[in-house]
Amino acid sequence: MEFQILGIGILTWIVFLPIVGMLIVLLIPNENKNAMRWTAAGATGLQLLLAVILLGLFDRTALGINDPGSFQFVEQFDWIIVEAVPWVGKIEILYFLGIDGLSVLMVLLTALISVIGVISSWSIEKMVKGYFALYLLLVTGMMGVFVALDFFLFFIFWEVMLLPMYFLIGIWGGPRREYAAIKFFIYTFVGGVLMLLVMLGLYFSVAYTNGAGEQVHTFNLLHMMNSANFVEGSIFYGVDTTWRYIAWVALFISFAIKVPLFPFHTWLPDAHVEAPTPISVILAGVLLKLGTYGMLRIMYPILPDGTVYFMYLMAALGMISIIYGALCAMAQDDFKKLIAYSSISHMGIVMLGMASLTNQGTVGAVLQMFNHGTITAMLFLIVGVLYDRTHKRGLYDFGGIANQMPKYTGIAMVAMFAALGLPGLSGFVSELFSFLGAFDSFRVITIISVTGIIFTAAYILWTIQRVFLGELGEEHKSLTDLTAREMLMFVPLMLIVIFLGVYPGPAIELMNASLSHLVEFVNITGR
Amino acid sequence: MAEHIIESIYRFLPEIALTVTLVAAIVADLVLKERNRNVSWVVLAGLGVTAVLVAGQSGWNVSIFSDMVAVDPFAVFFKAVLLAAGLLIVLFSMKSRELEHNSTRIGEYYMLITGVIFGMFLMVGATNLLLMYLAFELTSISSYVLAGFTKSLRKSAEASMKYIIFGAVSSGFLIYGISLLVGVTGAIDIYGVRDALQAGVEQTAALYVAVVMIIVGFSYKITVVPFHFWAPDVYEGAPVTITAFLATASKVAGFAMMIRFFRVSFMDSGALATHGFDGLAATLPWSMILAVLAAITMLAANLMALWQENIKRLLAYSSIAHAGFILMGLALATDEGISAMMIYLAIYLFMNLGAFYVVMLVANQLGTEAIADYQGLGHRSPFLGVSMAIFLVALAGFPPTAGFIAKVYIFGATISAGMIWLVAIAGLATVVSLFYYIRVVRNMFLVEPLESQGPVTFDSASILIMVLLLIPVLLLGVYFSPIVAWAKNAVTMFGT
Incomplete structure (x- = not known):
């Protein structure tokens, strides 16, 4: 399918609109802060509009994954071409964008969370120009990762996110911001280097014969998924070889750091606690999904043998993350840290669902990625609202907020019960699917994992009790309820959470074709 | 191969222009006399003429002066890179306040820089072992003087002295090795040397x-590493412009000569595997030696850089570490490795400068x-801070900068x-390197300037030079096919 505006494909617009916004922001004089805010809102708003158009035009039956013919909104151009010399074949790097059922919801999520992040950033007063410039650069990086189909391009977008994130946490964060920023940076950079090495190894292992009969080395992900393209004798040639397992582990670590999966999670609580609210929202809402998305997009179809071989490892780490995250969340007395740990727990469910290699489990996992994005974004915004007003985040600092801020409390209840997995709200559907799928593949691990739900219920109910119920403290009698701007960020998210809880069908339909194809592909080629 | 002397002189025009x-x-x-600062313009013009002449050499693949010097695409590539370095260093020097204090001798300074570039x-280009040594010495001796140019400063004098001593040792090793090689192979x-090795050596x-x-x-x-000891002290003591020159151009030339020597003498002879003597001599482990040296260099230099408090010393260790990365290419003994070295050296030049x-x-x-004094610099001069951040993340190897490529x-x-x-190991070293590069970035942006520290501004010429440096660092990060090709x-047309 083609869809162009001014002769430029829609995906390019979606990815690079924030960069245009960034350049405009840089040109605005320093004192004109509102113009910068509106520019950022305009760029991300347009992006959201395009994402919605994309969703409307999306063909649910097309498979995607490894089939170049059924990707949608494809834009493919030669980017770097170096002609062959006697001792090395032709080199090809593509500007190759496209979406399928796996990425379409992620594009929507990114656009949505980005707009909400801008609205939430309205109250930032420190170095506004730098803030929005970096913010918009970050958005481009995130969006690019979800639509890139060339490994090189994917990697560039992946790494482009790092520096803006470092500065956004390091300059606009809380008291321990420097520590948190560098920790985030180092962790993800290690992951990046691992990914780079695997990427180069794959590049030298994969060559296809083009129309002119030349052997062409390429970073095209779709060519890498075809095992016939692996050159005999190259490092990743064959099935179930040691090098392929090593590559799998390296890729897995680089993505697991982002998810983050136990034991690579320790950067997350620090980063979340220190980051300003909008950045926490972006971090939890979108960035964490990049890890699991990368696994599904790259690791699953390119190294299916490793995926099948290590599926129990993935499930076990998912299980540990679910339980460990929930237990840690219970032990926190900082509201934000509690939500950070709950993210680890919820992303564990994604991991468990996708490790099952069943259709149900994978659909549940991707849906959980989307739902966790919306729900956790709400939770962080909820903390942010309280923090803006009181500059406190301790769970024991509050009490009885319900009477003082009824609208706020209502929204918070929706988000919290959705996180808890209450039927009728979106979190329930995706968790159920993930566990059902996982139960088919690993009984014991799933049964243990489900007990994590109990701990989740415990920390959520306890939080509600401590913050919203009970006696209202003297100093909180003057708290005001949500403003119109704050309502604007909560209402869309809340509607999505309720809608997908009652009627998840449309979302599942969007991805079902692609994901069942992916699961089938991995199961056939990997076993 | 041997060409007529007149013909050879025609092929030697860029060097003559430098003379x-x-x-x-x-x-x-x-x-x-008093206005001798303007010598810089003479040198700039001379380098410009040389650049035109070098451009005219593209595509040539000849050996001149009876196999003394090769004029091949490999040499032209490096001449272009060195000229870019030379031009930029002269531009830097025109802006340097450090050199102004020694203005009476500034003409001499520019003259010496030209001499180094000539060397x-x-x-x-040199293919004759003796000429290689002479060129090596010409470059080194001029560099010793330049390192001590601000001789009234103790540090600078000390740097020059250390440089001479270590340099003399290295020359000694080189000439000793060369003389043995000549003795063993009977070739100059x-x-x-290649032919002798292929025929067999006793x-x-x-x-x-x-x-x-x-x-x-x-x-x-x-x-x-472990032959780097002179570098941090010399780099710290020498004037910044000369440090930059030594850390980039000097290294580029050293690598170019080393590549030519090993590529012609050893790689083409099938790494000696064919000469059929006893098992001991079947393979000469030069590439393994280089690989181990590269690994040690990457790890050691990156670790040592972590503790530096002086930005010049930090960049000195960083440049040592980069030498380790570059050396990997030669240790592979493949043409692919050599072309990767060339790409690295060209990009390294711009980001380091x-x-x-x-x-x-x-x-x-x-x-x-002092790195500590970079505190808040990103707030005091956003342009300078952002530029420095770009150069440093390029050195760390971040996309979309050229350093990544x-x-x-x-x-x-x-x-x-x-x-x-x-x-x-290289991947590990890259991760380590991030720590010290980012420490400077952190000081510039994450730490706020003190009340007393106002904004810092620069004249437009300084900004223009910065832009000249930023363009290749950013452009080669997203569009690199020309330099790769x-x-x-x-390498494919390597003169043999």
Whole structure:
């Protein structure tokens, strides 16, 4: 399918609109802060509009994954071409964008969370120009990762996110911001280097014969998924070889750091606690999904043998993350840290669902990625609202907020019960699917994992009790309820959470074709 | 091969132009007297003419002066890179406040820079072992003087002294190795050495010693651990412009000469595997020696850089570490590795010069080289801060900067050659390097300036030079096919 505006494909617009916004922001004089805010809102708003158009035009039956013919909104151009010399074949790097059922919801999520992040950033007063410039650069990086189909391009977008994130946490964060920023940076950079090495190894292992009969080395992900393209004798040639397992582990670590999966999670609580609210929202809402998305997009179809071989490892780490995250969340007395740990727990469910290699489990996992994005974004915004007003985040600092801020409390209840997995709200559907799928593949691990739900219920109910119920403290009698701007960020998210809880069908339909194809592909080629 | 002498002179025009420039600089220094700062314009013009002449050499593949010097695409590639470095260093020097204090001798300074470039031109082209040594010495001796140019400063004098002593040692190793090699093979140029090695050599022990000596001699020049000890002190003590020159151009020329020597003498002879003597001599482990040296250099230099408090010392260790990354390419003994080195060296030049340029501007304005004094610089001068951040993340190898492309090619060539252990170490070293680069960025942006520290501003010429450096660092990060194609073609058409 083609869809162009001014002769430029829609995906390019979606990815690079924030960069245009960034350049405009840089040109605005320093004192004109509102113009910068509106520019950022305009760029991300347009992006959201395009994402919605994309969703409307999306063909649910097309498979995607490894089939170049059924990707949608494809834009493919030669980017770097170096002609062959006697001792090395032709080199090809593509500007190759496209979406399928796996990425379409992620594009929507990114656009949505980005707009909400801008609205939430309205109250930032420190170095506004730098803030929005970096913010918009970050958005481009995130969006690019979800639509890139060339490994090189994917990697560039992946790494482009790092520096803006470092500065956004390091300059606009809380008291321990420097520590948190560098920790985030180092962790993800290690992951990046691992990914780079695997990427180069794959590049030298994969060559296809083009129309002119030349052997062409390429970073095209779709060519890498075809095992016939692996050159005999190259490092990743064959099935179930040691090098392929090593590559799998390296890729897995680089993505697991982002998810983050136990034991690579320790950067997350620090980063979340220190980051300003909008950045926490972006971090939890979108960035964490990049890890699991990368696994599904790259690791699953390119190294299916490793995926099948290590599926129990993935499930076990998912299980540990679910339980460990929930237990840690219970032990926190900082509201934000509690939500950070709950993210680890919820992303564990994604991991468990996708490790099952069943259709149900994978659909549940991707849906959980989307739902966790919306729900956790709400939770962080909820903390942010309280923090803006009181500059406190301790769970024991509050009490009885319900009477003082009824609208706020209502929204918070929706988000919290959705996180808890209450039927009728979106979190329930995706968790159920993930566990059902996982139960088919690993009984014991799933049964243990489900007990994590109990701990989740415990920390959520306890939080509600401590913050919203009970006696209202003297100093909180003057708290005001949500403003119109704050309502604007909560209402869309809340509607999505309720809608997908009652009627998840449309979302599942969007991805079902692609994901069942992916699961089938991995199961056939990997076993 | 051998060409008529007149023909050879015609092929030697860029070097002749440099010689003329050198003489013109001396004359101009005498004529201009008080206004001798303007010698820089004479040198700039001379380098410009040389650039035109070098451009005219593209596509040539000849050997001149009876196999003394090769004029091949490989040499032209490096001449272009060295000229870019020379031009930028002269521009830097015109802006340097450090040099103004020694204005009476400034003409001499520019004259010496021209001399160094001349020596480097010979280094990248020389195919005769004696000429190689002479070129090496010409470059070194001029560099010793330049390192001590601000001789009234103790540090600078000390730097020059250390440089002379270590340099003399390295020259000694080199000439000793060369003499052994000549004795063993009976040949005075690298083609003869190759032929002799292919035919077979009897004194294998002497050959071993010769190869090790030559590697050690080169290792001093390109600052490979453990032969790097002079570098941090010299880099710290020398004027910033000269430090930048030594850390980039000097290293580029050293690598170019080393590549030509090993590529012609050893790689083409099938790494000696064919000469059929006893098992001991079947393979000469030069590439393994280089691989181990590269690994040690990457790890050690990056670790040592972590503790530096002076920005020049930090960049010194960083440049040592980069030498380790670059050396990987030669250790592979593949053409792919060599082309990756060329790409790396060209990109390294711009990003490193950029970082040194910022250091110089900061030293001009604030009179400091301590990393601690970079505190809040990003707030005081956003342009300078952002530029420095770009150069540093490029050095760390971040996309979408050119530094990433450099790393991609060198890592890729290493993986392609199957040396996975080496590339794993390189990956580890890259992670370590991030710590110290980001520490400077952190100081500039994450720490707020003190109340007393106002904004810092620069004149438009300084900003223009910065933009000149930023363009290649950013452009080569997203559009790098020209330089890759150039390097690959240069290696393919290697003059043999």
